[in-house]
Amino acid sequence: MNNDVLTEILLHLPVQSLLRFRAVCRSSADVIDSSYFRELHTHNNRSDDTVCLEVSLSNDGILVQHNTKSLISSNSEGLGLTSCESYSRVLLYGSVKGLISISLGRHFCSQLSVPIVICNPFLGELKLLPLITTPSCTLSLQSVAIGFDRDYKVVQLSLCKMHNCLHAYVYSRSTDSWRELAFDNDLSLVSPIKSRCENGHFAHWKMSRMVGRDITLKILSLDMNNEVFKTIMLSEDEFDYFDSPIFAKDEHLFWRFDFPHSQPHKLVRIYESRCEGSELSWNYMTSVEVPCSGFGIIPRWRTSFVVIEHEQRAVAFVYDYRAHKFVCKLPMGSLIAYKGSFVSL
Template sequence: MVMTSYGDLSDDMMVEILSRLPVKSLMRFRCVCKSCNDLVKDPNFIYKHLQKDDNIRLTVSCTYKNPYDTDPFNALISYSSVLPDKTLSDLHYQDFEPVMDGLHIGPFDGIFLLLRNDTNVILWNVSMNEYRVVPECTAHFPCNTMANSSNFGLGLDPVTNDFKLVLILTLIDEERQEIDYSPVAVYNFTTNSWRDLGGFQKSYDYRFDSSHDAYLNGLFYWVVRRPDCYKEILTFSMGEEVFRVIEGPNIPQFLNYYESAMRPWMLGIYEECLSLLYSEDISHSFEVWMMKGGSWSKYLTFGPFVETYRARGFWRRGEFLLESSDKRLVLYDSIYQEMRDLGIKGLWFSVKILKESLITVRKEDA
């Protein structure tokens, strides 16, 4: 990352300052000079900007019962929204539902995938309000099979500095039985095209937990569950374009569906490390595990609480999002040991971090 020095500030100091600014400010800054424009488009600066706590927002998808509707078949309301205040002091939110009507996945580094079907998506960068219709993927299926579900990951290839979208399909045969082969394709942002990677032979019939995924330093991570409910972590290298399976931390594995579901593995990036938030004793206390040097170590324990909570995700340093037993979304500060009600209540929650992102999805020739 190179730019022209400004006054008494060094290049490194200017880059550090700029990496903390909102996307809208940086888009205006891009017009100052060519070096400023080049900096804002540099993939290394883009990921430096993504890693800053200054640029994260909270998105919530929630389903709740309509208290004014007596029709049992029309009594549920769902919405998707973002809380623009990074401190979560101001709890007014921006409604995403008009844009995100229908099935959506993400956000991955500030980008939502709006799904038309399993192989056809629209990329939407929320902060830049940019869209791209991705060409439909034409993956090759074995005879007499069809796509049953899809899983995605998005990240930077550190070798080529190109952003990639990886697609993994789950197939079923004519008798609607899942088969042990998954076609895989990769979409390159610069070429605006898919490449068929063939696929991988699954040792187990994995179930992806798509709400618990993460990207860090060229690797995308998914939590997957085998038929015996044993959990593992599937990785994909954006540079090598290969899959690997890694073990999780040394925590109990529960080989029945109920106990496994009650102790979800919440992946996230915490203090610039791949981390896992885990419920130690059915939602009364929690552990944070970090991967450093290729091995897991326990970093933090908080609780026990009198009330039952379920982990919903990482927030800023020392803060975690939990769901109470009466379906309230709360923020727990492990440093000050304080619990704060965020004023959101519903039957089901999906909570994700939205990073203000400079990743452009608009094609250069558009």
């Protein structure tokens, strides 16, 4: 078979299948292992296959599994962890171009002595990022985002306890170091906004700002290509839905999930807003019944799901955005929808 035809066929396959397909014949392995094909597949992945990965933390370190099969199993000594028990759970960010960013603790860590971990599960690669050193500041409370330009980037928002303000840092793979970004540090971090944007060009956070006695809520958006922040004003009625999870369906389209406050009422109202300019206004889409019974599992055939975390209930709800229904609820922070890539660390 002509190599051009073979390449075109292989571009439609997910990474997990390609890694198995390498064993079929020498010509297939040569194409798949070539830097040209892997770069082409990374930037033009035509597969729609998404799988569910489970990431857990134990005394042995970080474990990444797919259908109970171990993809990455690190040890606490190699990660520089002295006591895994002191961290309540792993926090997952991504996946972007097949990469997952992992930090340990709650949404806010009490200190930054534990490194951020980047991994590519299907390639079995894991990397610890260097710690941020700031002689003039005492940093704590981190929130992480992973993005992609010509290569992967990691952004960290941290609170300086000494000056009571936020700082933003971006990690560069070429220098293997962090540098500070220009940032409106009068904002206070509320929570990161998870995303289904697999190209990773934007990262978002829900923020607040205090002016006198008035509080305004905003979305902080980072353009990963240009490394420029912008703020998007949320509507005034957002205070009534302060705890509602916001999810980025794509780079400029947001969903808001208003979960019921009373248990007998089981419908979640879902709103949508497309960002045009510097303000968001929400449009009602639909109401969906939420599963209130015990924890379940995601059926293996599902590929169109997102994991919506509900901090107040300390659980995560799995939403099938094609079927417009919730599939199940799960322990928070342990699962991530994942689409592989050949991006190496």
